[in-house]
Amino acid sequence: MKHAEVLCGLAANTALPSDLVDRLIELAVPDVDFPDDLADRADLSHAQALALYARVPETGVRLAREGRLTAADVDPVAQPDTALALLDEGRGDPEWARLLVADPWFLRRERLAECAGLPADVVETLAADPDVNVVSELALYTTAPEIVARLARHPHTDVRRALAWNEATPPAVLASLLGGDGLPPARLCQVCDAEETPPAPPAPDREEPDLELWDTSTCGGSHRSAAHLIRYTALYNPATPTEAAAAFVDHPSKDLRTALAQRPDLSPELGRQLAADPHPAVRAGLAENPATDDALMRALADDEDDDVRRHLALNPNVPLDVLVRLAATKKFRADAPPPRIAAASPAEVDELARSKDSTVRMLLALRQDLPVAIRDALATDPDAKVLKTIAPHPGLSEAQLRAMVEGHGVRVLAKVATNPDAPGALLEDLTRHRPPVQKAFREIARHPNATPQALLTCLADHRARPIAAGHPALPPQAIVELLADDDGAVARSAAGNPSLPGAVMRNLVP
Incomplete structure (x- = not known):
């Protein structure tokens, strides 16, 4: 018997009596799997959650996010991760933030920076954090105008890029990040972070070749890769002013033109310019943009590039006759x-x-x-x-579903098996179809109308077996036998089956 797998299955079994849940909590220790299954139980009481938390503090984050713990249950000094989870859920004590902002592990400070409603002094401290990852996370989530204005001038490009993602960043700041105007030059990026001696900035009159988006290793003292990513990010931000974004219609980078082509505020004039772009990625972005007008969409339907036409077919405003024409040629x-x-x-x-x-x-x-x-x-x-x-649509009759199988056999059988109204007799017949359809066995094994006989047949398929083992219609004797299956996933599923006899459950718990 796969004992560990069985205990995990039992811990998740919705029919497990409350006293056996208590017993499993008493057995719970760190470094075993089943405490997580206990923490996920929908019927876990507050008292049981506290008992489990005391036995295995590592379950605290899970219990907090599931609403099983309150602020009064948590010591932020002993369990800072659980405290962070409660803060993130909006159910923690705001005073905890003043403690956690001084945590020596930067990842905790980074997670703290994601939380809403932090005290102003904590936000100020995070904005001055020595770790750029913490400051970048704050830049991504903050809505405080004075903090945004300060972080826009941060020397590291990662912080500025995070701010460019933030839709709460004021349009004027986004315009500055996009054009580089009104801000001091950045002094650091990820590339030069890794170098012992960062290179000096290039001479002002030196021309550099164009850079594409995923060339992320270029610095040369100008932080070119990072600056490129900031512009790309700001172009995708809908809060960036239209006029500032429009200036990039002729930019040498296809990536920046593609980002522009996907903006919801794209004007018809810019659309016409981008429709003539030589790079298909730009035209594809324009083709899927709901702001593109009918005339341009009809022109793009004749584009020579398959990807452009595929994106056009996904445009919610594409004329129906154009979509019908595209359907003949696209997958x-x-x-x-x-x-x-x-x-x-x-x-x-x-x-x-x-x-x-x-x-x-x-x-x-x-x-x-x-x-x-x-x-x-x-x-x-x-x-x-x-x-x-x-075939999967609800409401179809048994006769309609059988007619599909009789007419098209293996081509439709697995989909017929997914129909929520397929009766047990039909599902049983599908398991006997020759030739068999392996995918159908998995669908039948999880179908609520599957009969005991159909499920027993599904056990013969190795991929359907763990699914069928957990089906409540499986005969109890078969469930008990599967507890000793060589496949741990099957044993776990059988142990989690709510039709497992209660006496067997009691025998399984030490």
């Missing part, structure tokens, strides 16, 4: 409809359902809010990829 993600189809009107939905292009019908089938009549029509579609997409 789409199978987990969600393109935004324009997700927002299609009832009349447009009806039009899409009658499309002669099976890819269009498949994309429509990804919507989860289809009218019943259209859903049922798609459930009889002659194309297997449409059926695979519609």
Whole structure:
């Protein structure tokens, strides 16, 4: 028996009696796995949480984030990480911040800088922290104007870049970070941090070649890589003034032009300039931007680059006829409809359902809010990829699901098995299909309607076995036998099965 795995499974078992939870807490010690499972229990009482916290203080962060501990339960000196978790959740004592800001480990001070509602004196101390990582984290989260103004002049480029991400940074400061105007030159970056003697700044009249975004190792005294990343970040920040961003439309860096092309405040004039950009990444960014007008989108639909057309298909405002035309040539993600189809009107939905292009019908089938009549029509579609997409929809009858399998077999079987309304008899029949579909066994093993016989069959598949072992419909005798399985994941799943007999649970707890 995989004893450690079994105890973890038991600790997570929702049917475990409260007295056995108490017993496992008594057995809990650091450096074993099951205390984390106990900390995650939804039915853990405050008294049990305190007992577990006393036995294994390392569970404190988990318990704090789950709302099991209060400020009165925590000593910030003994357990600073738990105190930080409560502060981050807004349930800690603000006075703790004055203690934690002096913690010798910079990662704790860094996490403190992420917390909202810190006392002003603590924020001041963090802004002057000797570790640049702490100051950068504060720059990313602070909303205090006076702190923002100070950090914009910080000598390290990491702090300035973090400030450029922060949407609470005032537009005037973002414009300065973007253009470099009105701020003292930065003196440090990550590249020169690693050098014993930082290089001197280059001569003012020296021309340097263009730099692309992911060339992050260039300094030469000018901190070029870091300065480039600051500009790139500021261009993505929607609070950056439009006029300041527009100045980069002709910048030599394709990365900066791409960031500009994706801004929500992009004007039609800038859009026309960027639509003629020689680099496809820039045009792709423009193609997916909801601010791009219809005329430009129609022009981009004929772009020679596949990636540009793919991004255009994901634009929520792309004209429907353009999207239909793109569907004939592009591959789409199978987990969600393109935004324009997700927002299609009832009349447009009806039009899409009658499309002669099976890819269009498949994309429509990804919507989860289809009218019943259209859903049922798609459930009889002659194309297997449409059926695979519609098969998981709730509300389909057993007859409809069986017809899909009879007509298209292995191509749709696994998707049929995911339908939440698939009855147990159908799922049982799917396990007997020849040839078998391995993925279907995993779907059946987790299906709430799976029958005991279907689950027993699923145990024969090595990937479905640990899933089936935890299904409450599995016969109790089979669950007990799986506790001794050679695969620890199977044993753990069986121990966590709420249908495990109570007497067996008691025998398993030492």
